[in-house]
Amino acid sequence: xxxxxxxxxxxxxxxxxxxxxxxxxxxxxxxxxxxxxxxxxxxxxxxxxxxxxxxxxxxxxxxxxxxxxxxxxxxxxxxxxxxxxxxxxxxxxxxxxxxxxxxxxxxxxxxxxxxx
Amino acid sequence: xxxxxxxxxxxxxxxxxxxxxxxxxxxxxxxxxxxxxxxxxxxxxxxxxxxxxxxxxxxxxxxxxxxxxxxxxxxxxxxxxxxxxxxxxxxxxxxxxxxxxxxxxxxxxx
Numbered sequence: 001x002x003x004x005x006x007x008x009x010x011x012x013x014x015x016x017x018x019x020x021x022x023x024x025x026x027x028x029x030x031x032x033x034x035x036x037x038x039x040x041x042x043x044x045x046x047x048x049x050x051x052x053x054x055x056x057x058x059x060x061x062x063x064x065x066x067x068x069x070x071x072x073x074x075x076x077x078x079x080x081x082x083x084x085x086x087x088x089x090x091x092x093x094x095x096x097x098x099x100x101x102x103x104x105x106x107x108x109x110x111x112x113x114x115x116x
Numbered sequence: 117x118x119x120x121x122x123x124x125x126x127x128x129x130x131x132x133x134x135x136x137x138x139x140x141x142x143x144x145x146x147x148x149x150x151x152x153x154x155x156x157x158x159x160x161x162x163x164x165x166x167x168x169x170x171x172x173x174x175x176x177x178x179x180x181x182x183x184x185x186x187x188x189x190x191x192x193x194x195x196x197x198x199x200x201x202x203x204x205x206x207x208x209x210x211x212x213x214x215x216x217x218x219x220x221x222x223x224x225x226x
Contacts, residue, residue: 043206043217044159089158103174104215108158
């Protein structure tokens with residue numbers, strides 16, 4: 001049973017516009033959320049994260065929003081660039097303090113294509 | 117780069133043969149993980165380790181075993197490979213909020 005869901009397998013955006021990637025989760029015990037970016041033939045790389053005590057975290061062009069009541073988070077990329085074209089994975093953890101095993105639960109990913 | 121290497125990077129093997137994938141880290145990190153990535157499934161945890169000789173199962177552990185005799189090495193073994201184990205395998209190190217992934221091993225079972 002998928003605890004982290006990315007319902008859009010793909011997203012196409014023009015360069016310079018905003019990209020919004022969405023993620024839903026079902027487990028109310030999740031208290032830390034992450035976004036990873038993956039290029040073909042490479043491992044996923046950490047992009048940005050957010051703790052459940054916050055509703056927004058910003059890092060340059062990337063902003064993650066968390067709506068706990070709706071169990072929904074989104075990643076905004078502004079402005080989008082062709083180099084942002086990749087698969088984006090949403091992930092969640094119920095172990096933000098890192099006291100035990102630090103398991104991550106991943107969504108199925110969204111392929112973002114940014115065209116010129 | 118987080119100092120994680122995986123070997124081999126590509127492998128083709130036949131059904132029924134044993135296969136071992138290696139993950140090596142230079143970060144001296146306690147936690148290590150094995151994931152597989154398949155179309156339509158994202159990344160799924162196979163096994164993880166929280167120290168030398170301390171391992172446990174993830175969500176898709178059937179048909180896989182692991183060993184960790186040294187901090188730096190985490191081995192994933194397919195005892196008898198099946199076509200359903202054709203996948204890309206990623207090793208990761210770290211904690212939940214800070215996991216770093218290796219470059220992956222593409223395994224094809226024919």
